Every structure is written in structure tokens, then in C-alpha cells.
Amino acid sequence: MKSKYDLIIVGGGPAGSICAKTSAEQGLDVLMIEKRQEIGVPVRCAEGVGKKSLENFIKPDKKWICAEAKGANIYSPDGTCVVMSEEMAGGEVGYVLERKIFDRVLAHRAAKAGAEVMVKTSATGLLRSDGFIKGATIRHMGKKQDIRSDIVIGADGVESKVGRWAGIDTSLKLADIETCVQFLMTNIDLDQEYNEFYLGNEIAPGGYAWLFPKGDDRANVGLGIAGDRSGKTRVYDYLRQFIKRYPKAQILEMVFGGVPVCAPMEKTVENGLILIGDAARYSDPITGGGIANAMKSGKHAGDVSVKAISNGDVSVEGFKEYERLCWEDIGKTNMAMYRVKEIIMKFSDEELNSLAHSLKDIKIEELSATGLLMKLVENNPKLLEALQEFFK
Numbered sequence: 001m002k003s004k005y006d007l008i009i010v011g012g013g014p015a016g017s018i019c020a021k022t023s024a025e026q027g028l029d030v031l032m033i034e035k036r037q038e039i040g041v042p043v044r045c046a047e048g049v050g051k052k053s054l055e056n057f058i059k060p061d062k063k064w065i066c067a068e069a070k071g072a073n074i075y076s077p078d079g080t081c082v083v084m085s086e087e088m089a090g091g092e093v094g095y096v097l098e099r100k101i102f103d104r105v106l107a108h109r110a111a112k113a114g115a116e117v118m119v120k121t122s123a124t125g126l127l128r129s130d131g132f133i134k135g136a137t138i139r140h141m142g143k144k145q146d147i148r149s150d151i152v153i154g155a156d157g158v159e160s161k162v163g164r165w166a167g168i169d170t171s172l173k174l175a176d177i178e179t180c181v182q183f184l185m186t187n188i189d190l191d192q193e194y195n196e197f198y199l200g201n202e203i204a205p206g207g208y209a210w211l212f213p214k215g216d217d218r219a220n221v222g223l224g225i226a227g228d229r230s231g232k233t234r235v236y237d238y239l240r241q242f243i244k245r246y247p248k249a250q251i252l253e254m255v256f257g258g259v260p261v262c263a264p265m266e267k268t269v270e271n272g273l274i275l276i277g278d279a280a281r282y283s284d285p286i287t288g289g290g291i292a293n294a295m296k297s298g299k300h301a302g303d304v305s306v307k308a309i310s311n312g313d314v315s316v317e318g319f320k321e322y323e324r325l326c327w328e329d330i331g332k333t334n335m336a337m338y339r340v341k342e343i344i345m346k347f348s349d350e351e352l353n354s355l356a357h358s359l360k361d362i363k364i365e366e367l368s369a370t371g372l373l374m375k376l377v378e379n380n381p382k383l384l385e386a387l388q389e390f391f392k
């Protein structure tokens, strides 16, 4: 490890690795640190990602794809099933990944592009001088060291400390955190070509339960509830209740984690610092899916860092381009999705059922997005309110 780099990237998830690859292949001297001893482990993800958004970054490979979904079966509280095509079902439907391998492959590609990757290495603070972040204090095998850099990238995920250390407000209100538990289960009888989502205030208040096929007879079976709706029942208990539907299934692995489901942050940069991925709260406010947006923001941060360093301007002003690109690519949609979420969250089970009833006999694959919306509004006038918010 050297004492100075162009870029220090804190966190070796999809956001960090894409940023490291993008910037290293354009000639920057990059260090990516990951606090865990192994990239990609433990997995805190249901591993679903849209096909197109993934293929923008990497050619799909059977080594890290467990299943390919044609679409999603969405169940309303009374069990009515609405079938959606992959394109219509949102950013988590398409491939089901093996993230233990996928994350490692991304880090490997960053290393091949010239980035230095260090595992079991944590950032413990930031270095400052003249109003700029100038590097990070890191700890590796018990040894602390100050490493200088022109830019620090905070890619440290949902629990990001880097943003807070830099003075950026990354706090989330309770309603904007989805608390999740997931079991990798075997002996699950499931159509391997469809992701399943279950809605209902009894099943998952302020969230949903999911089944994502992982090949053979395995599936990621999980459930998330809104942070302000948990009451006395823990999310774990909700999932235990839900899996009673699969009496023969066995648990192979458990995952616990939080997902930000918030409106876009006002500020994601500071002098000498850029936040990306979950650290910048870029996951989808409705589904909580964040892999695709982590990669998109990582790419933008890599490209903008290259320009900023060559222009000699790593100030907030010099990073304006990053915020603009992310707003166009992620923020605009997330803002609209957040407004829709705020309304959908207030729907009663009866209203969710009524939405499903109005769609159940329609071949959604044959409808355009506008056609689908028209059908929904026709049968559910309350949705008009949500749509007006959407187009504000």
C-alpha cells in the first residue's frame, strides 16, 4: 500500500468495484478497501436485478447467475395474482444472481483494470486540510495508517459512516428504512421462472414478502417492513409466519439487513468526497432494489473523478457533473417513486385487493405502460392522486 492515491474507495460492493474499474482503466491510481475479509460475503441481498441494467455493465455469466425470471407474480392480500412481464416488474426482476461470486467478479475486474484492492481493511476516519477531504485513516490487521488521496469515494453501503464523517446528512427517518430478513430455503416448490411478491398489511406492513428462485429447489424467501410499522412484532416473526406456507422447506442461510427507501438526498458530495450506491441512498424507494443504481452511480463517480482530477478541481463545484448525471439517471425516477410510495403505503388491504382485481384478467405483457396505467386508473380512482404526484 502506498501513502498517496488519486482515489480511495471505501467499500467493495457493486458501487465501489464499478467505480474502481471505471477510474482505474482511465489511468487513475486507485485503492479500494473492503472491511470484510472476503468480498461479497455475507450476502445481504435477495440478488434480483433487471437484465438490461446489469448487461450495461457486465456480460451475463452462468457462473454467477442462478435463475432467469420471465416476470413476476404479484399477490394481493386476498391471494389474487397479477402477472407482470420482466420489463414491467421493476429493477429487481430479471436475473437472480449469486452475489458471493458476482461481487467478487466485479472486484476482480477492478483489480485487472489496475486498482489496488485490499480486504480486511477498514476506513476509520477522514483526513482534512484547507476545507477539503484529503484521504482516509485506515486499519489493516490492527495497524492504523493515514493514506492521502485527491478524492475519497464513500461506497460503504447502507450503514455508511463516510458520509457522516464528511458532514453530509445521510440520516433516514424510520419510515424510510425497510427492515428485512431473508432465508435461503431449499425444498421450495416454486416456478423458477417467476419472482413472487406478496403484499398486505398482515403479511408485511409497509413492505412486502418475496420469493426469488435460485435454481434447483432453492429460493431467497424474505420480507421487509417499514421501520415505523414494526410495532411489537419483529420482522423475523413476520417471516416465520409467512414461511408456514412452505412446511417442507428448510433454511440454509439467514440474512438480516436494512434498505433505504427514501427520497434522493439533497447533497451527495463534499470537497474531495463523493458518495455512491447505498451510501448515497440510491436504492429504489418502492422495491428497495439497489444493485443497478449502485453500479450506475459508481460509473458516474469514476468518470467524474477522472475529469475533476485532470481539471484540478475536486471541489463540490467540480463534482456538480456527478450530481447532475445521477439526478438524470437515478434521482428523477427515485423522486417520483418516492411520491408514489408515500401514497401506496397508505392503501388498505381492500384497496390493494381492488387494484389486483382490476388487473388479474388482463394480459399485462400486451399492454404498453400507458395502457396499464389507464386500466388501473379506470378501476381505482384513488390512484389518480398517486399518478398526479408521479408527474409533478
Ligand code: FAD
Binding pocket: 010, 011, 012, 013, 014, 015, 016, 033, 034, 035, 036, 040, 044, 045, 046, 047, 048, 049, 091, 092, 121, 122, 123, 124, 155, 156, 157, 158, 161, 180, 181, 182, 222, 255, 256, 257, 258, 259, 276, 277, 278, 279, 283, 288, 289, 290, 291, 292, 294
Ligand atoms: P454494499 O453492497 O452494501 O457494499 C458496501 C461495502 O462497504 C460492504 O462490503 C461493506 O463491508 C463495506 N464497508 C462498510 N464500511 C466500510 C469501512 N468503514 N471500510 C471499508 N469497507 C467498508 N438490491 C437489489 O437490486 N435487488 C435485490 O433483490 C435486493 N435485495 C435485498 C435484500 C435485502 C435483505 C437487503 C438488505 C438489500 C437488498 N438489496 C437488493 C439492496 C442491495 O443489496 C444494495 O442496494 C446493494 O448491495 C448496494 O451496493 P453498494 O455497493 O452501494 O453497497
